[in-house]
Amino acid sequence: MTAKSSMPSRPREVLYEIRQSGAYMRVAAIDAETGIEAVMVGPASASLTTLQHNAARKLAFILSRNETPGR
Numbered sequence: 001m002t003a004k005s006s007m008p009s010r011p012r013e014v015l016y017e018i019r020q021s022g023a024y025m026r027v028a029a030i031d032a033e034t035g036i037e038a039v040m041v042g043p044a045s046a047s048l049t050t051l052q053h054n055a056a057r058k059l060a061f062i063l064s065r066n067e068t069p070g071r
Contacts, residue, residue, distance in 0.1 A: 029055035
């Protein structure tokens, strides 16, 4: 069994790539350190902040899944 550190990990730098295609926005959140990318597609009517936040949350999930021991 492994114990998680109570110290929060240092913040990661996230780069965003945003493209609009008609009624949709494609937002890619890219971890600057590893190059791992998470892509979200949403309506162009949604706020850019919301789309970026959702892409960043998906990226955080992917990064945490990759850090899990035994995978």
